[in-house]
Amino acid sequence: MSNATLSRRPIRRFWGWGNDDAVLSAHEKSTLGTMLQALGTAYTEHPVPQLAEFVLPTPRVSPPAALVSQFSASPLDRLNHAGGKSYADCARMWLRQAPPVPDWVVYPENELAIVDILDWAQTHNVAVIPYGGGSSVCGGVEAAVGTSYAGVVSLDMERLSRVLEVDPVSRAARIQAGALGPELESQLKPHGLTLRHFPQSFEFSTLGGWIATRAGGHYATQTTHIDDFVESTRMVTPSGILQTRRLPASGAGPSPDRLVLGSEGTLGIVTEAWTRLQAPPQFRASAAVKFVDYLQAAQCVRVLAQSGLNPSNCRLLDAAETVSSGVGDGSHAILVLGFESADHPLQPWMARALELVADYGGRFDADAVARSMDGANTDEHRSGAAGAWRQAFLRMPYWRDPAVGMGVIMDTFETAVTWDRFPDFYANVKADVAHTIERVTGQEAWISCRLTHVYPDGPAPYFTFVARPADGSVASALAAWRDIKLAANAAIIDHGGTSTHHHAVGRDHRNAYEREVDPLFRAMLAAAKHRVDPHGILNPGVLFDPLHRTVGITGALAPRPKSQFSV
Known part of the structure; x- marks a missing residue:
């Protein structure tokens, strides 16, 4: 059993966010120190967790002989796939008390390997956790599956990361689900097209992960979720392959893609999808608007949302949020407002938006707004408070x-x-x-x-x-x-x-989800899962329990004896 990782990507931190060689700048340390002063503590650095500090259990199952070269039990791979990147995931690593680790991590080379892995897992009662970029912050990729399984494998999609086909006429592409955000964008760029779906986790999340979790992107209006970009999907289940038809729209009954979207790995492994593309923006306009009254600012945002202007950015930070983002001193709320287009200048849209802003007492630097619209491909939108917020947003993890x-x-x-x-x-x-x-x-x-x-x-x-x-x-x-x-x-x-x-x-939001969603609908989903995953091997404990198995709420929020901190 080799101790070397099978991952072909840069080494990731198993105890935190990002690549292993990531560091904070002096400015970032200073900003963090200012935030911590409010808690009565100073910024200090503690020794980070090391692999040698963890003793992992021996794998309980043996991989199939024909696929053994794609299976890894290295400590780094198992720890990196033990959870996502939530606070609880990271805190457990800092405590040197890892979440439940998978017995194996498997890196399938192609779709046929995924079919074979699921066949083997069904036969041997092994739970399978689909894994994209590992950026989950809600217990979505944790190997906490209860006690009724013989073992657990984490199925990492990193080797299915190609743009397979581009349709420039319809502006769409067929992309493998394991492609990270930067990987798919770099492959689309030579075609002069972009998916332009940028969640905060963009660098470390995949197309398949976005689809499985209905991820939100950077657009504040209209195309807010990956749902809006999906044209069709392909999903491998233990009972066969589900391939939806590629269409711009359809009224033919309930949409099968809508069942795939948000299924969180409980129904199958998304292997590829056709996604809608667009031309990169050439024109941008941005403004940072100050408001004294947060709720009045929220009324302004409501009017903007109902105006039909459809800004690409319309993020309202309350006074405290401006401090944590390093864009304000806590005396004002700030609205980060932006428009973008590949086709036309944006002065009329921004002018009307600023009229609405002024109606609600918003104050802005008119000269800075004008500079943000100085011709095509300007970088002015990255300056000032709007640019500072964007940089803080990406670096906060x-x-x-x-x-x-x-x-x-x-x-x-x-x-x-x-x-x-x-x-x-x-x-x-x-x-x-x-x-x-x-x-x-x-x-x-x-x-x-x-x-x-x-x-x-x-x-x-x-x-x-x-x-x-x-x-x-x-x-x-x-x-x-x-x-x-x-x-x-x-x-x-x-x-x-x-x-x-x-x-x-x-797993972390399941107790709230069970209160939100009608029990009949959850029963319908469980029945659909039983049809495609009759042995209940796929990501058990997420969304609902498989029929005929009791998994319950596991992971960081699993019921446990009350601590001295319990309410």
Whole structure:
């Protein structure tokens, strides 16, 4: 059994976000230090986890002889596939107490290998966890499957990463599901086309992962989710291959793609998809708008969402969020507003949007807005507060890693709610979660919010919280996080939101999902799973239990004896 990884990609941190050689700049350390001062602690660096500190159990099953060269039991591969990148995933690694590790990690070379792996897994009662880029923050790829399986394998799609076909007339491409965001974009670029779906995890997430989790992208309106870009899908199940028809639209009964989208690896392995493409933008316009009153700013965003202007960026940061993003001092809310087009200049759209902004008391730098529209392909939109927010947004996961080792909880939860409920929702969710933070840590709560996506009928609020138990230990922080997460799940359902807008359900949101979704529909999904996965081997415990098996809520939020931090 070799200790060498079989991955052909750069080595990833098993204990945190990004590649193993990633470092924080001096400026980022300073920004993080300023945030931590508010918690009464200083920025310090602790020794990061090392492979040698983990003793992993011997694999319980043997791989099929014909595919053994594609199976790995190296410690690095198993630890990298033991979970995703949620706070709890990383904290357990910092504690040197890994989440349940898979017995094997398998890197199939092609679709036929996936078919053979699923046949073997059914025969030997082995659970299979589909794995794309491993960026899940909700327990979606964890090997926590209960006790009724003989073993667990993590099926990594990295070797199916090609753009197979491009249709320039219809502007679409057939792409293998294991392609990371940068990989698929680099292959589309010579064709003068782009998928242009940029979640925060873009660098470390795959097309198949986006489809399986209904991932949200960077567009704040219209094409907000990967759903809007999917033309057709292909999925390998234990009972056969499901191939949907490539069409621009159809009214032929319920859409099969809609069952694949959001299935979170419970029905099959997505191997490829046809996706809609577009020409890269040539024209951009951006503005950073300050508001004194956050709720008045939210009313402005509602009007923008209902105007038909369809801005590509319309993210509203409350005053506290501007501090954590390094774009403000906490005295104002900031709206990051943007438009882009491959076809035409954007002055009329931005001019009308700024008229609406002014109606609600928003203030902006007119000269900076004008500069952002100075001709095609300008980089001006990357400057100022809008550019600073974008850079902080992409780098925030890296800031979290050293904070975890300091016993600091830096985490988020996101949802969506209708506009009529939003003012009360915003206040009540913050109050409920703050109460739990203060109860379980003994420290004052710090919670911020931004609207990441907006629709004519409601926004998607995305909350960030930072907390630190009084003793500053990682163990206490993890125990406190569990209670805070449960409180957040309950609060968003109690006050009318969804369990997740774009992070998926996984294991960490399942208790909220079960309250949100009608039991009859969940029974329908379980029946569909039983048809394509009769032995219940695919990602058990995510969304629902397989028929005839009891898995329950496993992973970081599995029921356990109450700790001293429990509410």
